Amino acid sequence: MISSIGMILVGLTGGIATGKSTVAGMFKECGATVIDADALAREVVQPGKPAWREIVSIFGKTALNPDRTLNRPVLGAKVFGHPAKLRRLERIIHPRVAREQIRLTKQAARNDPKAVVIYDVPLLFEAGIDTRVDTTIVVTADRETQVVRLKQRNGLSRAEALRRITSQMPLAEKRRRADHTVDGRLPRLQLKQQIRSLYQSLRAST
Known part of the structure; x- marks a missing residue:
């Protein structure tokens, strides 16, 4: 862990096309500092x-x-x-x-000594970065949702989308290792409410 006393460093990850960037943006809207590893x-x-x-x-x-x-x-x-x-x-x-x-x-x-810092990093668990943060969040979605989003967003074929998805650590393993999970398939308003609640909980723990 490298966070300072009073603040909290949160590792945010997920699978490809699960909605991680959307969640990171919502945390930023709540007042969190977001650091994008990419x-x-x-x-x-x-x-x-x-x-x-x-x-x-x-x-x-x-x-x-x-x-x-x-x-x-x-x-x-x-x-x-x-x-x-x-x-x-x-x-x-x-x-x-x-x-x-x-x-x-x-x-x-x-x-801000009570800052909530979100470290948005795709390889959180794969690179062992989860050992350097205070808590972890994984954004999830079912495989079919990932495929549809990749086809729409990146213009990939189904086979190409599946290759991208299966090249990553399985989402089930990430969920197992996470302290918190967020369903990236939720309607935007509902997702925003969940992120606001989670942000307030994290802020209260600093």
Whole structure:
């Protein structure tokens, strides 16, 4: 745990297309500080930054777009199916993301000693980040809802959507390990009410 006395650090995760980003936005509307792990990961690999230079040195300039930003599909293809290469890439990015998250968490605590900080991170359990937070929330949905949303949102075929879903830790396992669960299929108003209630409970525990 890295939270400061008086504040609470919450790990928020879920499956793909379960509604995690919507829930994070609702927590923000309630007054929580939301830290987006994906946004931090994009930030630390901006052109010219140390992580960017290290990635280019290892994986080559073919992993770059014309504007020198990382070409994520190309980089993904380089590490897909190669666990050693994937671990090497993760060792470049993950520690820098963690340091930035810690900095932002401390900043939030300085601004509000009773802050509720939501760390929105897809690989909360897979990367062991759940051991560094005070409590965990998992946003869930049934598989068919995930498939429909991925087809609509990303233009994927059913087979492609199922591949994305099954490549992740099963939602049943995430639910088992979570301190709180949120049903991402709820109507928006009902979901907002649940998040407001959960936020107030978290705030009261600081």
